[in-house]
Amino acid sequence: MITSTDHVAPVTSAQQPVLIIGGGLVGASLAIALDAAGIDAVMVEAAAPRVGEQPSYDERNLALARATVNGLAAIGVWPHATAQATPIHHIHVTRAGEFGSVQLDAAKHAVDALGWTLPARELGAALLRRLDECRRLRRLAPARLEALEPLAQGWRARIRTAEGLLDIDTPLLVGADGTTSFVRDQVGIGAERHDYQQTLFVCTITPERDHANRAYERFADHGPIALLPLTERRCGLVLTVPRTEADAVAALDDEGFVALAQQRFGWRLGRLSRPGKRHAYPIQRVAASALVAPRAVLVGNAAQTIHPIGAQGFNLGLRDALTLAEMVAGVADPGTQDLLERYAARRAADREGTMAMSHGLVQLACLPQPWLGPLRSMAMLAFDRLPPVQRLLARRGMGFRSDPPRAVLERLP
Template structure:
């Protein structure tokens, strides 16, 4: 016998959980299907990454009641330094100089996961199904049928809208026949932490090199989050380095502007690819987060973009009689299109622009750095876009 829902969200990661929380007050009957048990240690996306959360993201999480559970573990970003090895000049963004309170904050994904679980526990209408694996999906004109595999046996759901929030290798996306465009950057990222000689005190760095970007993010005390990209062909060698050799390699790539590093954390390489779904909707299915687009970590836009997906979708469906209606989903696509296209293109273009060591591009980048350094207005516009104020921002992200 089928259980009937208005909305079924497949995927209990950072974006799926956020969407479920946003819809708990919608009046719709909503189910959240989670592959793992709802515990921090069992959810793969609640890991040791350090997320750079844009200002709009923080405001969105506050509107969902999540941020009060996470704010104590967050470190504000108040200054950003951007440079490219071998180029002249650099860009310095200072929130005080630009009349902004802060650009965003750094929060370990595990702490955000803990905050989401705390807020999910307070949801009163949401039905959580975990652990459960989606093994079948049939989308019809008026509804969709989902087949789940659970420890208790098969479970069947009927819903007017199925949301694929199930990551880069999305079962929902494949089941509804949405193809993807994939770009292999031939890079791997090492995500870890370091101890700095002195506290970063709200300072974040983005350093570009011929072999990929290096980001340093402020954490509590003298700890810092590191995202180090290397050529995929060099990933095994870097992974085999001991702590001292790894620190020396980071200094070789990043320099000494943040002082001496020590005590690197555990690390392993993550292959870097861009995966873009060719459509965001198919029948009564919609894709959000990494199921819709997985981008290069450069600029830290992955979760920020995914949360904007979730907030916009929630805003559209909460008052709708039929959350899976074709005109509603078409409106979702149109509202997300400018932000999605601009953010994914910016990330991809920046990887290519900053990774090219040709003399004309070096000169062009240096001129760009000089132009930004000379204009408070231009730097402010760049900062606001990085903070998430682009496209049609959901009202939920502007409530605070």
């Protein structure tokens, strides 16, 4: 038993099958999926259960792959979010100063949308509403994991809540606690880090021309810029700048910031105007050296934090959560080594492929070497003109990769 010098409240004990540390976008999705599968769980979240308190329910505009929306629909979240979501009918990818492009069209691939855009705060609000409907989930928020002790058949977690300290014994500990995961460190899993020396600025902006449900991504020497379609003819702007320029960009007034975005994006949608409040995020890649440890597993950003190019972070994390929920459903012991090894093996191809894609794109598409220009343009033309390559690219872009969880294969309602 863990000892404590804190005498504010007595330590009490509880037994729960699954303990989730972290209630952000992926942790909350996992908790809901477990509840839908009839599995008792506890979710520990440092923030209070309100949209304004949860740091991951922020001003980013998420590009949700079709598979992701299928998965959110399967666990009952999407009905709470659909009114604020905007379908993506077309994706247009270019490189500044080069002639190649890649264009994906939903109708060409016989779907009504390639994906949807949704502000993270709106997805967070939908998750909170769905969490309120859960019957087998116990939520501790605000609460904080203070210590872990290995047991013969699991872990004992010491949780600090507003009422005092609580010990929870669990046969399966899930780290969904983000890039700087405390769980990852405590269970002995290392991580490889790569700082891209870039900063991401996000805000909303209004284009002169209707976005017509098109998503744009444009690469350049300084990094990518993207415009994502939103409701009310607005767009979500994602602008990447070198870290050395981040302070200067942050200090720009609205007119100067829009001028920079216009110069980087071009005039395809006419004049850009009316920027919303800007938020800046340093970009780094953090990859856990393993997904599992004895009776512990990592999901979402705790397992892998990737470059936002291609907008695959939450999409990948949700597939982690839904796969784990699927695999532990109906088993007597959710934390056996065999089950966790099978989980890691099943996630390997999707995880490694998505991470390699995001890292490779930012390295290749944004390198300034002039000799790469013709090669990049020819590669884009090949992607755009060869139907088998187009189909593969579209399928992966929609999130259907490498033995996905069954939930993402369900048809939308």
